[in-house]
Amino acid sequence: MRPATRRRAFLAAAAVVGGLLVWGMGGLPPAGVYNGPYGLVLNQVAVPERHATNVVAAVTFDYRGIDTMGEEFILFAAVVGVAILLRTMRGEAEHEPEEEVRGRDVPGTSNAVRVAGLAMLGPIVLYGIYVVAHGHLTPGGGFQGGVVLATGALLVYLSGEYVTLRRVRPVNAVDRAEAAGAGAYVVIGLFGLVAGGSFLYNALPLGTTGELVSAGTILPINVAVGLEVAAGFVLLLSEFLEQTLVLGASGRTGP
Amino acid sequence: MPALAALPVAVPLLVAAALVGAGTLLRRRVADIVAIVTAATVTGFGAALLARTLHGEAVVWFGGWTPRSGIALGVAFAIDPIGAGMVTLAGLLMTSALTFSWRYFETVGTLFHSLMLLLLAAVAGFCSSGDLFNMFVFFELMSVAAYALAGYKIEDLGSLQGALNFAVTNSIGAMMVLSGTALLYGRTGALNLAQIGVSLASAPSDRLVVVAFLLLLVGFFVKAAVVPFHFWLADAYAVAPTPVCVLLAGLLSELGVYAVARVYWTVFSGPLEQHAAPLHALLFAGATLTALVGGVMCTLQHHLARLMAYATVSHVGLTLLGIAVLEPEGLAGAALYAAADGLVKAALFVLVGILAHRFGTLYELELRGRGRELRWAAPLLVLGALGLAGAPPFGTFVGKALIEEGAHGAAHWVAALITVVSAMTAGAVLRVTGRVFGGWGPRSLGGRDVASAEEAHRQAAEEGEELRAPRSLVGPSMIAPVLVLLGASVAIGLVPGLSDRTVVVAARFVDRAGYAATVLGVPRAAPPVTAPVPHGGRLVAAAPWAAAAVALAFAGAWAALFANQLPRTIRRRVRRIVVPAARGLRGLHSGQLGDSVTWVMIGTAGIGVLLAATLR
Amino acid sequence: MKPLEYLPYLVAAWLFLVGVYGVVTSRNLIHAVTCLAVAQSSTYVLLLAIGFRRDATAPIFFDVPLGTRAVDPVVASLALTDVVVGSTVTALLLALAVQIHKRLGTLDPNELRSMKG
Numbered sequence: 002m003r004p005a006t007r008r009r010a011f012l013a014a015a016a017v018v019g020g021l022l023v024w025g026m027g028g029l030p031p032a033g034v035y036n037g038p039y040g041l042v043l044n045q046v047a048v049p050e051r052h053a054t055n056v057v058a059a060v061t062f063d064y065r066g067i068d069t070m071g072e073e074f075i076l077f078a079a080v081v082g083v084a085i086l087l088r089t090m091r092g093e094a095e096h097e098p099e100e101e102v103r104g105r106d107v108p109g110t111s112n113a114v115r116v117a118g119l120a121m122l123g124p125i126v127l128y129g130i131y132v133v134a135h136g137h138l139t140p141g142g143g144f145q146g147g148v149v150l151a152t153g154a155l156l157v158y159l160s161g162e163y164v165t166l167r168r169v170r171p172v173n174a175v176d177r178a179e180a181a182g183a184g185a186y187v188v189i190g191l192f193g194l195v196a197g198g199s200f201l202y203n204a205l206p207l208g209t210t211g212e213l214v215s216a217g218t219i220l221p222i223n224v225a226v227g228l229e230v231a232a233g234f235v236l237l238l239s240e241f242l243e244q245t246l247v248l249g250a251s252g253r254t255g256p
Numbered sequence: 257m258p259a260l261a262a263l264p265v266a267v268p269l270l271v272a273a274a275l276v277g278a279g280t281l282l283r284r285r286v287a288d289i290v291a292i293v294t295a296a297t298v299t300g301f302g303a304a305l306l307a308r309t310l311h312g313e314a315v316v317w318f319g320g321w322t323p324r325s326g327i328a329l330g331v332a333f334a335i336d337p338i339g340a341g342m343v344t345l346a347g348l349l350m351t352s353a354l355t356f357s358w359r360y361f362e363t364v365g366t367l368f369h370s371l372m373l374l375l376l377a378a379v380a381g382f383c384s385s386g387d388l389f390n391m392f393v394f395f396e397l398m399s400v401a402a403y404a405l406a407g408y409k410i411e412d413l414g415s416l417q418g419a420l421n422f423a424v425t426n427s428i429g430a431m432m433v434l435s436g437t438a439l440l441y442g443r444t445g446a447l448n449l450a451q452i453g454v455s456l457a458s459a460p461s462d463r464l465v466v467v468a469f470l471l472l473l474v475g476f477f478v479k480a481a482v483v484p485f486h487f488w489l490a491d492a493y494a495v496a497p498t499p500v501c502v503l504l505a506g507l508l509s510e511l512g513v514y515a516v517a518r519v520y521w522t523v524f525s526g527p528l529e530q531h532a533a534p535l536h537a538l539l540f541a542g543a544t545l546t547a548l549v550g551g552v553m554c555t556l557q558h559h560l561a562r563l564m565a566y567a568t569v570s571h572v573g574l575t576l577l578g579i580a581v582l583e584p585e586g587l588a589g590a591a592l593y594a595a596a597d598g599l600v601k602a603a604l605f606v607l608v609g610i611l612a613h614r615f616g617t618l619y620e621l622e623l624r625g626r627g628r629e630l631r632w633a634a635p636l637l638v639l640g641a642l643g644l645a646g647a648p649p650f651g652t653f654v655g656k657a658l659i660e661e662g663a664h665g666a667a668h669w670v671a672a673l674i675t676v677v678s679a680m681t682a683g684a685v686l687r688v689t690g691r692v693f694g695g696w697g698p699r700s701l702g703g704r705d706v707a708s709a710e711e712a713h714r715q716a717a718e719e720g721e722e723l724r725a726p727r728s729l730v731g732p733s734m735i736a737p738v739l740v741l742l743g744a745s746v747a748i749g750l751v752p753g754l755s756d757r758t759v760v761v762a763a764r765f766v767d768r769a770g771y772a773a774t775v776l777g778v779p780r781a782a783p784p785v786t787a788p789v790p791h792g793g794r795l796v797a798a799a800p801w802a803a804a805a806v807a808l809a810f811a812g813a814w815a816a817l818f819a820n821q822l823p824r825t826i827r828r829r830v831r832r833i834v835v836p837a838a839r840g841l842r843g844l845h846s847g848q849l850g851d852s853v854t855w856v857m858i859g860t861a862g863i864g865v866l867l868a869a870t871l872r
Numbered sequence: 873m874k875p876l877e878y879l880p881y882l883v884a885a886w887l888f889l890v891g892v893y894g895v896v897t898s899r900n901l902i903h904a905v906t907c908l909a910v911a912q913s914s915t916y917v918l919l920l921a922i923g924f925r926r927d928a929t930a931p932i933f934f935d936v937p938l939g940t941r942a943v944d945p946v947v948a949s950l951a952l953t954d955v956v957v958g959s960t961v962t963a964l965l966l967a968l969a970v971q972i973h974k975r976l977g978t979l980d981p982n983e984l985r986s987m988k989g
Binding site: 389393396400403404407410413416417419420423424427428430431434435438439441442447847848849850853854857 | 884888892895896897901904905908911912914915918919922946947950953954957960961964965968969971972975976981982984
């Protein structure tokens with residue numbers, strides 16, 4: 002179709018679909034009213050049954066743990082997929098982009114940026130670990146904490162230390178960490194199968210509500226997920242960054 | 257039982273993670289063997305599940321969260337023979353695909369095997385799940401793995417385009433599925449299929465039910481490539497590497513139809529049963545359109561993989577026809593047809609892959625006459641064509657017979673449609689066989705319609721698609737999968753009494769109250785659905801139609817190959833009708849991303865208006 | 873008062889349609905992928921709006937007593953899954969866009985022609 006025809010056809014169809022959606026959503030209870038049994042029941046029983054004060058985490062990693070396993074593997078599949086799609090093709094070599102830069106002076110990163118970035122690295126990593134570990138108590142969990150950890154790697158790049166990043170990120174270790182995180186979830190599930198009779202059964206001691214080590218398997222799962230997400234996003238980051246490798250004259254990355 | 261239900265999902269996931277973790281430590285052959293063994297194991301699990309569930313669904317609650325007074329707290333797998341059959345089919349297809357890739361890929365990292373196993377795990381989970389959001393999660397896992405695998409050949413620009421179109425269009429479909437799920441959750445406060453069904457059944461259909469049904473239907477139709485949501489399929493399936501196509505064409509498209517059936521009968525049959533007539537008509541129309549458009553486009557193709565891709569579209573239409581009758585016989589027929597047809601299509605894709613591997617090209621004209629050195633492939637292609645046409649003893653014959661029987665009043669129209677469409681797809685394959693192996697048919701195709709194919713041919717040559725050097729000879733690891741797949745399809749057709757037993761299974765599938773009782777552990781709300789009385793006449797009644805399909809297929813192939821021998825006036829008259837129509841139809845299938853998405857929106861609008869007008 | 877009460881749902885519908893419109897009329901693949909992400913965000917809004925309760929707190933009972941009126945935890949979990957899924961699909965699509973740019977030199981979807989057969 003020609004672009005103009007396409008736009009007109011689309012707008013007409015979208016108007017109809019929009020009308021249908023609005024009409025259909027009128028059948029929902031108004032926003033702010035929630036009557037459904039699922040959430041209400043869980044809000045009541047999750048804390049006493051699972052000794053986890055973060056009910057969302059209890060839902061994500063225990064009641065609906067198999068969904069989260071699938072979700073973790075979606076991330077895993079996407080990282081593997083990106084690695085496949087961005088693999089080096091025949092005849093493609095990592096060349097010094099100075100040929101592309103063509104005489105333009107690539108400024109190095111300023112010292113202030115570098116210092117600030119590296120100074121923030123420690124607290125961010127610590128914060129990430131905190132979010133992962135306390136997922137069953139306070140807002141957070143493996144996914145959120147894992148992403149925070151991955152931004153530590155991004156910070157290293159932004160503060161101009163891409164070369165350091167490559168040295169610190171030996172491909173195999175991060176790959177293995179990601180695979181370990183993903184595999185650990187399944188292993189915990191199998192452990193539940195063996196120890197409790199159903200896959201992903203929460204077979205570890207539940208401990209006292211409010212303590213760091215409590216809520217049974219939710220904490221180990223959080224750690225596994227955090228590891229996988231952090232490693233996965235670092236891999237994604239480096240795959241994309243390698244596509245745009247710009248090494249300045251001094252061997253440091255440029256903006 | 258809990259172990260058996262979870263393992264088809266857990267084992268491939270674990271092995272996939274392990275393969276990536278081991279990475280470069282593993283030699284390629286080791287990875288191949290590990291992957292093949294895993295896929296075979298999943299096939300075994302599926303078969304065991306099939307045996308276990310023949311007399312009742314297997315319900316497994318993850319994490320030990322059993323429902324309380326009808327409220328599901330956890331996620332359940334509710335496996336019935338149809339779901340277990342699809343798991344077995346997936347395992348078999350994956351084992352064949354991985355065996356084929358032993359030789360097909362010169363070098364491939366473990367990442368390929370990992371993605372394939374992830375795909376397998378996702379399919380197993382999707383077919384076993386009894387929870388709507390859980391189905392969505394496995395649906396997305398399946399899709400993400402498929403997008404990456406479709407774009408595997410990154411040197412081909414066509415691959416990247418096809419994968420992009422595939423990914424964007426299917427993502428929009430997935431969003432619609434999720435939105436429909438959210439709407440149902442807002443109304444019923446449940447995500448478990450049985451629980452939603454129980455909750456909806458207590459009230460008549462209203463606007464929310466209609467729109468939720470629309471969204472779920474359209475989302476799954478995009479995956480299944482029902483017209484007009486099919487524009488992404490040919491571009492994606494034609495460029496994916498052959499082992500991937502085996503799965504995409506053999507199974508993934510039918511899963512969309514399976515999902516529609518599952519969701520309809522467990523969730524929507526309560527409020528929508530009274531409106532069966534308009535729903536029946538709508539599904540019927542969609543199935544017919546898909547089957548015809550797919551069939552015609554199939555005959556117009558001269559690129560073998562695209563030809564098979566359109567054959568997939570048209571046969572999805574035929575499968576949907578079985579669902580459209582909204583009866584157990586039709587459903588049973590659709591299930592058998594999907595399984596047997598998936599196996600045949602997979603075998604044909606493998607044969608196409610062998611041709612590509614040996615000759616480096618998939619354009620019919622280029623391959624003309626060159627098939628002589630692979631003589632043994634010709635009878636296999638003919639067998640595949642017979643399977644597509646639905647000839648006995650293939651399982652497709654039994655499936656077709658059941659679908660035709662299920663149509664009751666409209667049986668003759670349905671039979672005629674199935675005959676014509678399967679003749680079109682089978683005829684296209686026969687034409688290809690004749691041209692490639694017999695060297696028959698015109699050397700070049702005159703007429704403006706196919707000059708575009710030659711021009712595209714030149715364009716593809718410039719883009720480097722033809723630069724693959726012919727490889728070494730075809731090995732047994734490439735031939736064995738074809739034999740196994742064709743054999744399995746025939747085996748389905750030869751099992752005595754299979755059609756009757758499948759009808760009994762289907763009667764349980766459509767029994768919403770029974771499903772809810774089994775899954776939620778509550779007493780039945782309505783009397784059980786009695787299975788229709790079996791009678792053996794269906795196969796006999798279907799035989800003449802099958803014979804007609806085979807005859808038409810051969811006639812069509814002959815006409816295509818030897819058209820030049822027909823009198824000139826007939827040729828000119830036919831050309832005057834066919835060429836503009838063909839050009840118009842081809843023009844619609846431009847392969848542009850914006851077009852496929854626009855058609856999705858147009859289709860949603862159209863179906864939505866029809867549903868809104870009739871389903872309340 | 874009806875439109876205001878249903879405002880979040882209207883926003884979700886709008887986001888979806890606008891996002892898909894962007895995908896259809898886009899002339900740059902990166903823009904198209906971002907529009908797809910916008911369309912995806914409509915599902916987050918829809919889910920969270922459905923589970924919302926007026927005058928309720930988060931379902932985290934670390935420092936509020938059990939039994940306090942709280943919003944639905946299930947939709948929060950679903951939305952989390954949805955966000956992860958959406959971001960991973962975006963990553964895949966961007967990788968495809970990068971490769972297409974390398975091969976074709978352009979990011980214009982209209983330049984991508986189907987292979988004829």
